[in-house]
Amino acid sequence: MREKDVPQDGGLNQGLPEITYAVAENGRYVGVPSLGWEPKNIANAQAWEVISEDINTQARLGRDGKRSPLAYHLARHLMTVGLAASYVRLPRWRVKRHLKPSVFNRLKPEIMQRYADLFGLTLAEFKQIPAAEVNLLDQE
Amino acid sequence: MEIPFNHRQSAHCETGVLANLLGHYGLNISESMVFGIGSGLFFGYFPFIRINRLPLTAFRVRTGGIMKRAVKRLGVSIAWEKFRSPEKAMAVLDQKLVDAVPVGCRTGAYWLSYFPRRYRFHFNMHNLVVFGKQNGSYLISDPVFPEPVRCPHADLMKARFARGPMPPKGRMYYVTHVPSQPDLSGAVRQGIKEVCRTMLKAPGPFLGVKGIRYLAKNVETWAQKMEPREAALRLGQVIRMQEEIGTGGGGFRFIYAAFLQEAAGLLNDDHLQRLSERMTEVGDLWREFALIGSRICKQRADKTETYAALAAILRQCADKETRLYQDLLARMD
Numbered sequence: 001m002r003e004k005d006v007p008q009d010g011g012l013n014q015g016l017p018e019i020t021y022a023v024a025e026n027g028r029y030v031g032v033p034s035l036g037w038e039p040k041n042i043a044n045a046q047a048w049e050v051i052s053e054d055i056n057t058q059a060r061l062g063r064d065g066k067r068s069p070l071a072y073h074l075a076r077h078l079m080t081v082g083l084a085a086s087y088v089r090l091p092r093w094r095v096k097r098h099l100k101p102s103v104f105n106r107l108k109p110e111i112m113q114r115y116a117d118l119f120g121l122t123l124a125e126f127k128q129i130p131a132a133e134v135n136l137l138d139q140e
Numbered sequence: 141m142e143i144p145f146n147h148r149q150s151a152h153c154e155t156g157v158l159a160n161l162l163g164h165y166g167l168n169i170s171e172s173m174v175f176g177i178g179s180g181l182f183f184g185y186f187p188f189i190r191i192n193r194l195p196l197t198a199f200r201v202r203t204g205g206i207m208k209r210a211v212k213r214l215g216v217s218i219a220w221e222k223f224r225s226p227e228k229a230m231a232v233l234d235q236k237l238v239d240a241v242p243v244g245c246r247t248g249a250y251w252l253s254y255f256p257r258r259y260r261f262h263f264n265m266h267n268l269v270v271f272g273k274q275n276g277s278y279l280i281s282d283p284v285f286p287e288p289v290r291c292p293h294a295d296l297m298k299a300r301f302a303r304g305p306m307p308p309k310g311r312m313y314y315v316t317h318v319p320s321q322p323d324l325s326g327a328v329r330q331g332i333k334e335v336c337r338t339m340l341k342a343p344g345p346f347l348g349v350k351g352i353r354y355l356a357k358n359v360e361t362w363a364q365k366m367e368p369r370e371a372a373l374r375l376g377q378v379i380r381m382q383e384e385i386g387t388g389g390g391g392f393r394f395i396y397a398a399f400l401q402e403a404a405g406l407l408n409d410d411h412l413q414r415l416s417e418r419m420t421e422v423g424d425l426w427r428e429f430a431l432i433g434s435r436i437c438k439q440r441a442d443k444t445e446t447y448a449a450l451a452a453i454l455r456q457c458a459d460k461e462t463r464l465y466q467d468l469l470a471r472m473d
Binding site: 018029031037043046047048050077079 | 151372390401402438
C-alpha cells in the first residue's frame with residue numbers, strides 16, 4: 001500500500017487513528033495514522049449487530065419474565081456464564097440457574113451484590129432491565 | 141510521580157510495548173524490527189477453536205511469543221512477576237514507579253476505561269507500559285493510542301486481574317539488562333528463518349501457507365453449505381482478524397515488509413528490498429480479499445465477486461507467499 005492510499009474513511013474509530021504501514025513517495029516504509037477503512041467498518045458493524053441483537057433478545061425475555069435481569073447484563077457485558085462464574089467465584093451451574101427469574105428473585109443479597117459489583121452497578125440498577133432498545137456503540 | 145518516557149504509537153500492542161521499553165534503555169529499535177526479530181508473522185486457520193462462536197483465524201504467532209523470542213535474540217533480560225493478590229500487584233507496581241522503572245503490564249482489554257467501546261472485548265493479552273501515577277490515576281503508554289493516557293487505579297487493577305481464557309493474573313515485566321552492542325544482524329537472520337520454516341513446513345493442514353489454502357477451501361464451501369448470513373459472519377470474522385486488532389494492515393504483511401526493508405539495509409542485501417516489495421504486493425492482495433469480502437457481507441457485491449472469487453485470491457496469496465518464503469530462506473544460508 002502507498003502512503004497516499006492509506007484510507008481515512010472514519011467510522012467506528014471515533015476519531016482515534018490507528019497505525020497502518022505504507023510505502024512513502026521515496027520508497028521507504030512509514031507508519032501512517034489511519035482514521036478507518038470501510039471494509040473493516042463493515043466487518044465490525046456486523047459483529048456488533050450480532051451482539052446488539054443478543055442484548056435486545058435477552059432484554060425482551062427479561063421484560064416478559066422468561067429470563068432474569070442477569071441474562072440481560074451478561075449479554076450487555078459480552079459475558080458467557082463461565083466467564084461471569086469465574087468473576088463472582090461461583091460454580092458455573094449456579095450462575096446458570098440464576099438466569100431463571102424464579103431462582104434469581106430468591107437470591108441472597110450477598111450474592112446479588114457480587115453481581116452488581118462485577119457490572120459496576122447498584123443493587124437497584126442491577127435488578128432493572130431497560131425498556132428501550134439498546135445499542136452499545138451509541139453509548140460512551 | 142512521572143518517569144520521562146518516550147511514547148510512540150504503534151500498530152500492535154506487544155511489539156509497540158517492547159520497542160518503547162527498549163528505547164527507554166537506549167536501544168532504539170523500530171516496532172517492525174521487533175516484529176521481525178520476534179518472528180511475528182504467521183498464518184493459521186482453526187475451525188475447531190471458536191471465538192464468539194466463530195472459527196479462529198490468526199495472522200500472528202501466539203501472543204507473548206514475539207516478545208519472548210525478540211528478547212532472547214537481542215540478549216535483553218526482562219523480569220516477569222505475577223500475583224495472587226490484586227492489592228499486592230498494585231503495591232509492587234507503585235514501588236517500581238518510585239524506583240523510576242517503567243513497567244509493562246499484561247491486561248484484559250475489557251475493563252480499560254480509556255478504550256472506546258468497540259475495543260472492549262474480553263481479550264486478555266493486551267500490553268501497556270505504566271510510567272507514572274498522579275492523583276490516583278496511572279499514566280499509561282498504551283502503544284495503540286496516539287498519546288499517553290490515564291487510567292484510574294480501580295480500572296487498571298480490574299484489567300490486570302481480568303478473568304477468562306489466559307488470565308493475566310497481574311503479570312508485569314520490566315527490563316533489567318540491555319546489551320550495549322546487540323547482535324542485530326544475527327537476530328534478524330534467526331527471526332526470518334523461523335518465520336519461513338513455520339510458514340512453509342509446519343505440520344498439518346491448519347498452519348502456514350497450507351493453512352491459507354485450507355481457508356480457501358473452507359470459504360468455497362461456506363457459500364454452498366450455509367445460510368448467507370452465517371457465511372457472511374464467518375467471512376466478517378476473517379476480515380476483522382486481518383485488519384482489526386492492530387495488524388498494521390493486510391494481516392501484518394505490511395509491517396513485515398517494513399521489517400524486510402530495514403533488514404535489507406542492516407544486512408546490506410539489496411535482494412531483501414525486492415522481497416520487501418513482493419511482501420507489500422501480498423499485503424495488497426490480502427487487502428483486496430477484505431475489500432471484496434466486505435462487499436459480500438454487505439450484499440453489495442457484483443456478479444464476479446463471489447466466495448469462489450475470494451478463494452481464488454486466497455490461493456494467489458498462498459502461492460505468492462510460498463515462493464517468497466522459499467526465496468527468503470535461500471537468502472539466509
